[in-house]
Amino acid sequence: MDKIPARLVLYFLSWSGFLVSFMMRNDMNFALVAMISNGNSTQNQSNYGSQTVLGGGSDDRISMVKSVIISSFYWCYVLSQVAGGVATELFGTKCVFGWSQLATAICSILMPLAAQLHYIAVIVLRSIQGFASGLTWPAMYAIVGYWIPLTERSRFMSSFQGFSIGIGLTYPLCGFILSEFGWPYVFYTTGTLGLGWCLMWYLLAFNTPREHPRIAEEELNYIELNIRREVYHAAKVKVPWLQIFKSLPAWAIAITTFGRIFVHYIFIVNGPTFMGNVLKFNFETNGFLSGMPFVCSYISSVFFCFLADKFVMYKVLNLTNVRKLFTALSQIIPGLLIYCIGYIDNVHILLTVWFIAVIFITASYAGAMANIIDLAPNYGHSAAVLAFCQTIHMSASFISPLTAGFLVTREDSIDQWRRVFEVSAIISILTYAVYQIFGTAEIQSWNKELPTHDDTDEGKIFSKPKEDLDKNFRPT
Secondary structure, three states, X not given: OOOOOHHHHHHHHHHHHHHHHHHHHHHHHHHHHHHOOOOOOOOOOOOOOHHHOOOOOOHHHHHHHHHHHHHHHHHHHHHOHHHHHHHHHHHXXXXXXXXXXXXXXXXXXXXXXXXXXXXXXXXXXXXXHHHHHHOHHHHHHHHHHHHOOHHHHHHHHHHHHHHHHHHHHHHHHHHHHHHHOOOHHHHHHHHHHHHHHHHHHHHHOOOOHHHOOOOOHHHHHHHHHHOOOHHHHOOOOOOOHHHHHHOHHHHHHHHHHHHHHHHHHHHHHHHHHHHHHOOOXXXXXXXXXXXXXXXXXXXXXXXXXXXXXXXXXXXXXXXXXXXXXXXXXXXXXXXXXXXHHOOOOOHHHHHHHHHHHHHHHHHHHHOHHHHHHHHOOOOOHHHHHHHHHHHHHOOHHHHHHHHHHHHOXXXXXXXXXXXXXXXXXXXXXXXXXXXHHHOOOOOOOOOOOOOOOOHXXXXXXXXXXXXXXXXXXXXX
């Protein structure tokens, strides 16, 4: 591993971690088709008969159980955001991210057993998964400020788009497992992948470059010289929650990202329903077309983040305007395109517009999502800002599907779907307007008070070898 840059290893761990996390999150959407069925189901259920799982019963009861199981994940997911920021400040990213993934994986493996007991047991496990998954985002944001120089930060943020690959892979993988082996193996597969990832994380992840036993001295010095100095020299202080709560730039990020997630979840949650009932695609075609935009969106996120880093490096725009430009690309363009979808009659043109809209949404990772670390790059503070923003904007993850469900009572009615697309477009564009007015990439005054250091002494410190660096720098 000595010849592989430690930052590249961290990128892979972040990318694969979010990929596995979203596979464990979305497997339930597919398995429920088999878990909630009547006694006439002909699908391969292995040793788990459909009558003994989540049962049959009336359509109203089945619909109620299904909606509660799906939503239970997101209720707890939203509630755990602040907890993730606090836990990361106390225990560090390696501990919080690793244990949260482990808890989610164990719950996945236990899901078939819980389903045999009672659907309430499934709801409990899904709630635990939601709470644990909510810890991952603040935890990973916190480590970026210590490892990734400003000119590389947007590119590193593309690693968070591993979740797009996770969504894209889950569609075909779960479909294959359901048809060949039965629904329990969906959870065994995703849970086992999660456990394997946890082992890799335990062996390869470290909270700071100075804790890494195999990092090359060249890379360590490069990181130390390019990471903002306040990250290393700031004294340990409590997270300024009140100042974060009163920060207009933090609110701007939260509000604009609410709009972006609202639109994104229309594609993620309601997209397959629209394609199946309005466009009349069969299951196989629907699954492929539902998953492919998210695979492509990972590639687009890498491109957008690379482009943003170049804009910063060559000073094409100042950092604030770079963040606003890419946030606009992630909300204005998808907002306009999703509005148009309801009025396009040609299926090929409609799908092209659909793909482009999903792809442009990922520009946010070079915009508002990266802006969180700009405001508060210090370890723990960026996690706290993310936790604050996520608590607000992730509410869109269940408000968006609920809004679509309220507006669409006949799933084959294009007129009703137009109302969903119109509302989504308005929310996306109006929430961006808030960010355009109040957004900034300036480090906030509450980030941390910096101790005074002599520049000459600091130069001497940075010129010392790794062993001496360990004595001079102690992570907070």
